[in-house]
Amino acid sequence: MKFDDVLNQIGGFGRFQKTLYIWICLPQILLAxxxxxxxxxxxxxxxxxxSTWPPEPGLGYNFSQQELACSPAGSDQARPSNGSSCPGGWEYSKETFHSTVVTEWDLVCENASLNNIGSSIYMFGLLVGAVLFGALADKYGRRSIILVGLALQAVFGVGAAFAPTFYIYVALRFVVGTTISAVIMNAFVLGTEWTGLKHRMLAGIITDYFFGFGYILLAGVAYLIRDWRHLQLAISAPGFLFVFYIWVLPKSARWLMANQKNEEALDLIRKAALVNGNPLTSDIKLEQEHNSGKPVVQRKHTIIDLFRTPKMRRQSLIVFYLWFVNVLVYYGLSLNISDFGINIYFTQFIFGLVEMPARTITLFTLNRSRRISQLAFLSVGGLACLLTIFIPDDLSIIRTALAMVGKFGITASLSIIYVYSAEVFPTVVRQTGIGMGSMCARAGGVIAPTIYLLKSLSQQAPMVVFGLCPLVGAALTLLLPETANKALPDTIEEVEGNIESEEKSEPLRNVDIIN
Structure with a gap:
């Protein structure tokens, strides 16, 4: 009996799976x-x-008039010729923040680049984590890597709150970044592999809702805690509460089966069946996929297997590009439309709310078609960005509205790619494939801010890039197989064989979807 048949028998989304989703979703708040x-x-x-310290009385410093001023206030003299210090020290406005990393270590003016480098190193940590923990999860299991990721995240997150120097702070944040990838990828895959065909997409969409809730909640937490060390501690310390996951988080029976641990998989299946109220009345025999009546030879799989065969190679490259372009445009638009000139905490709150309808709409489209949904939302995002270049500068409200439509489309598309990836890659390399996709996504996140350097060539250049890249992705999506309401592939051989039959019936299925 194949694992999808087993899920149908014990319940594809019963009490066992619903409880699992609670454990999967809770960490998403801290990840956000x-x-x-x-x-x-x-x-x-x-x-x-x-210019002097202590400040000379009666100078009447006005932050609103001298924001980000690098020349000494109250003096006509320029900074020292070496440009490496401020003679009287820095004075920071405390109207919004009591302290930040910038105010503690004077990361302004000539040192401002250190702040940007620190952010890039954190994003690089997500990239490293995607590659490292993706491969480790396929070898040691999803549950083990989730537990390790949560533990490291709590320890190094709290450690960052007590960092004595900026460089130690950046190093600790780098490790936290790697754990983000470890938890978010494996929690998603664990949910996907335990969920039946009809409810599989919930593994991505529901977790996205909790991430969005964390997005909104952070605005309130940051508003109440204005000191950066206290804020860092407040978001990290709750991670230690997840220690009880050692006893409640199950392994993936599908992964156990793919790694020839059928007895352990059967024990978990029996437990899930009892929890769902569908106890097995007889023993079942789990079987691996067969080709031409012969069992598939089991072996260790690596990243090379994603590119070794032609159809697997084509699908992998397209999915990796979709990951890259989604995150590239997502962060690119967020940077472009974030300056509303209103309170930063309120802006954060609004950005979180915008994501909710984008996540919701995918619930009504994914069951119909993964491929058409991906194509449609990429097209909406790309076209909206392109349209902004034709709007005059004096119609800033319309430009901003179009940019928000673009962000809406890309946010929905980003939710879909999680589900789509898990269904395109077979079980033996699923986590490796998603790990590589996440790595490409993180590369897009690192590159996104640099796109605005193109403004030196043309003011419209960034939005042209953010418009054309998704449209290219939409076209490439047509080359991917439809996976809605289909069994998850377990082996590469299955992918190579099934895609051919799918392609033969593609025109008919496209007609059904359009109608």
């Missing part, structure tokens, strides 16, 4: 905290370089 907290902890408040 760690991903977005730098908006507040690394913020650059208005500041002045003083």
């Amino acid at each position: 905290f760690h991903m977005l907290v730098s908006i507040f902890t690394s913020a650059v408040p208005p500041h002045l370089c003083l």
